Amino acid sequence: MEGIREKINKLKREKNAVILAHSYQNIEIDEVADYVGDSLYLSRMAAKTDADIIVFAGVYFMAQTAKILCPQKKVLLPDLNAGCAMADMINLNQLREFKSKNPDIKTVCYINSTAEVKSECDICCTSSNAPEIVKNLQADKVLFLPDKNLGRWVEKQLKNVQVITYDGYCPIHHNITVEDVLKIKKENPGVKLLAHPECKEEVSSLADFVGSTTAIMDFVKESCDNKYIIATEKGVVDRLKRDYPEKEFELIKENLICSSMKVNTLEDIYNSLNNETHEIKVEEETSRKALKCIERMLEVSK
Numbered sequence: 211m212e213g214i215r216e217k218i219n220k221l222k223r224e225k226n227a228v229i230l231a232h233s234y235q236n237i238e239i240d241e242v243a244d245y246v247g248d249s250l251y252l253s254r255m256a257a258k259t260d261a262d263i264i265v266f267a268g269v270y271f272m273a274q275t276a277k278i279l280c281p282q283k284k285v286l287l288p289d290l291n292a293g294c295a296m297a298d299m300i301n302l303n304q305l306r307e308f309k310s311k312n313p314d315i316k317t318v319c320y321i322n323s324t325a326e327v328k329s330e331c332d333i334c335c336t337s338s339n340a341p342e343i344v345k346n347l348q349a350d351k352v353l354f355l356p357d358k359n360l361g362r363w364v365e366k367q368l369k370n371v372q373v374i375t376y377d378g379y380c381p382i383h384h385n386i387t388v389e390d391v392l393k394i395k396k397e398n399p400g401v402k403l404l405a406h407p408e409c410k411e412e413v414s415s416l417a418d419f420v421g422s423t424t425a426i427m428d429f430v431k432e433s434c435d436n437k438y439i440i441a442t443e444k445g446v447v448d449r450l451k452r453d454y455p456e457k458e459f460e461l462i463k464e465n466l467i468c469s470s471m472k473v474n475t476l477e478d479i480y481n482s483l484n485n486e487t488h489e490i491k492v493e494e495e496t497s498r499k500a501l502k503c504i505e506r507m508l509e510v511s512k
């Protein structure tokens with residue numbers, strides 16, 4: 211009998227579809243995904259695919275970004291409940307208020323934001339290019355939203371730019387404390403800590419390397435240590451264990467799980483592709499303005 215993977219692959223061929231999967235997804239999704247990686251990589255793949263249908267195994271803002279980049283394609287999100295708690299921390303009214311309190315300052319939005327928010331920001335960034343994007347603005351001050359932790363980390367990297375941050379954060383990464391770092395470092399002396407920049411600044415500053423999900427995985431690929439401590443969502447550790455069975459990986463603390471990222475199963479991917487649900491739509495004017503914000507980022511960050 212045909213298994214679920216074969217059924218998905220058959221549908222992909224019949225419908226000229228691709229599956230993009232974020233590295234926090236349940237790991238079995240990788241077996242049917244055409245591209246797996248971080249937000250920047252997936253945005254780039256969405257922009258260049260010639261498929262007619264994109265199934266986005268990720269969260270809402272990611273599928274929305276793919277739709278903005280390819281308005282002529284059908285973009286599907288298997289589960290509409292897959293939101294991002296951080297992206298939901300700022301809406302258009304809150305953005306306008308933030309901007310009005312800090313007038314005439316360029317606004318940088320993290321890709322983890324809604325299309326409406328992007329449509330009123332100057333440029334977008336992801337966790338893998340945030341310092342580069344802010345530096346490129348050549349400004350003394352910038353507004354950064356929604357992630358205050360990423361904003362603080364960017365400011366520290368650049369030194370001569372004041373980053374005024376909105377009070378948003380990722381509940382999963384924000385939950386990692388200095389005590390967690392000190393405890394695991396004590397248990398694993400000399401083991402490198404690799405952290406996502408959504409962690410609190412005081413946690414990032416104790417890390418040996420800070421980078422996006424793909425950057426963390428690339429760091430492991432390029433270094434020869436036998437063990438690492440990982441401070442990001444569990445999906446990254448699952449993939450590292452799969453890809454480097456000879457090495458050891460410690461998730462910095464238990465339950466670093468983004469429940470929105472974990473909603474998808476292979477069954478959901480199959481249903482999404484088979485029934486062509488749930489189609490993501492973005493209002494035309496919003497999409498046009500948000501596209502400028504995203505394209506500026508893609509131009510700067512080649």
Ligand code: 13P
Nearest residue numbers: 248249336337338422423
């Ligand atoms: P990446 O930019 O590493 O894909 O991170 C996105 C994200 O949502 C992390 O929580």
Ligand code: SF4
Nearest residue numbers: 294295296380382468
């Ligand atoms: Fe959003 Fe955090 Fe989940 Fe990333 S891990 S999608 S920032 S809630």
